[in-house]
Amino acid sequence: MLLHRYANPTRFLRLANAVLPWATGLTAILIVAGLYFAFAASPPDYQQGQTVRIMYVHVPSAWSAMFCYAFIAVASAVGLIWKHPIAHVLAISAAPIGACFTLICLATGSLWGKPMWGTWWVWDARLTSVLILFFLYLGFIALANAFDDAGRGEKAAAILALVGAVNLPIIKFSVDWWNTLHQPASLTKIGMPSIHPSMLTPLLLMAVGFTTMFVSLLIVRTRSEIAERRIRALRAARIHREAAAGADD
Amino acid sequence: MNTFFDMGGYGSYVWPAWVLAIIVLAALTVVSLRTMRARERELSKLESDSPRRWRRDLDGGDK
Numbered sequence: 241m242l243l244h245r246y247a248n249p250t251r252f253l254r255l256a257n258a259v260l261p262w263a264t265g266l267t268a269i270l271i272v273a274g275l276y277f278a279f280a281a282s283p284p285d286y287q288q289g290q291t292v293r294i295m296y297v298h299v300p301s302a303w304s305a306m307f308c309y310a311f312i313a314v315a316s317a318v319g320l321i322w323k324h325p326i327a328h329v330l331a332i333s334a335a336p337i338g339a340c341f342t343l344i345c346l347a348t349g350s351l352w353g354k355p356m357w358g359t360w361w362v363w364d365a366r367l368t369s370v371l372i373l374f375f376l377y378l379g380f381i382a383l384a385n386a387f388d389d390a391g392r393g394e395k396a397a398a399i400l401a402l403v404g405a406v407n408l409p410i411i412k413f414s415v416d417w418w419n420t421l422h423q424p425a426s427l428t429k430i431g432m433p434s435i436h437p438s439m440l441t442p443l444l445l446m447a448v449g450f451t452t453m454f455v456s457l458l459i460v461r462t463r464s465e466i467a468e469r470r471i472r473a474l475r476a477a478r479i480h481r482e483a484a485a486g487a488d489d
Numbered sequence: 490m491n492t493f494f495d496m497g498g499y500g501s502y503v504w505p506a507w508v509l510a511i512i513v514l515a516a517l518t519v520v521s522l523r524t525m526r527a528r529e530r531e532l533s534k535l536e537s538d539s540p541r542r543w544r545r546d547l548d549g550g551d552k
Contacts, residue, residue, distance in 0.1 A: 279493075290496040294506045301510065340517045348506040355502050453514070460521045467528035474535045 270449030277442035300447040308338030313405040316398035328394035333461035339377035365414035366422035
């Protein structure tokens with residue numbers, strides 16, 4: 241089965257290392273282009289003025305935060321159902337990246353809210369559900385590290401990730417289901433997106449740039465996690481052999 | 490140039506937002522790379538002074 245071919249860390253690492261330089265290069269190009277369009281080649285908004293430039297980091301980080309959580313939920317399901325060894329490693333490696341994107345989303349949203357809404361924070365459905373997403377990330381990371389036995393930690397964290405996945409549609413549709421201060425989506429409206437191409441360009445460049453950045457960081461963190469597990473296994477093997485050798489004397 | 494940094498009076502909101510995002514992502518990248526390098530260095534050290542047979546056992550013979 242194709243999936244199981246990549247279950248072996250050696251094969252997985254070969255693929256990941258081939259992807260890494262491309263993902264890193266693409267990230268650099270996309271983010272530099274995104275910054276150019278965000279600051280030089282796009283006009284101020286007729287209502288938001290120059291604060292619209294916060295959108296070009298706020299919206300892509302929000303998308304990435306949700307994409308990353310969906311990735312963790314799927315990886316956790318694969319890990320729990322098929323016991324695929326790399327799946328939990330990927331989920332654990334992705335969590336801090338998602339937490340950082342969520343933090344950026346919350347902080348930049350707050351910095352936009354103050355001048356535009358007149359408040360740093362309001363307990364409306366969109367803001368609250370994204371704050372819950374941030375706590376889910378923190379909970380996942382804490383749980384994965386809470387057990388001496390790494391296998392139990394990753395299972396407990398995977399269950400949390402799956403239960404927490406219910407928050408994703410809540411975030412997405414919160415602006416339609418409730419009367420939120422947060423504005424509804426501009427891009428995924430039925431029909432044409434109600435956003436001018438000059439503003440859509442930096443938004444999409446940053447969004448794709450954040451996604452390739454996620455891929456690059458995920459590969460680096462996964463290599464790190466695999467190395468950590470091998471170190472632990474080798475140390476355990478050494479202690480075991482030394483104990484066995486001692487018993488023979 | 491000053492009008493660019495002023496951002497129509499919103500400079501004190503626009504710039505902190507971007508600077509914060511860049512700091513968070515740069516810090517995550519640096520920490521991730523450093524941790525990976527340190528662990529891979531430690532792993533290759535451990536592997537070079539443990540017998541080949543042990544490692545084969547760990548990999549389940551699939552290598």
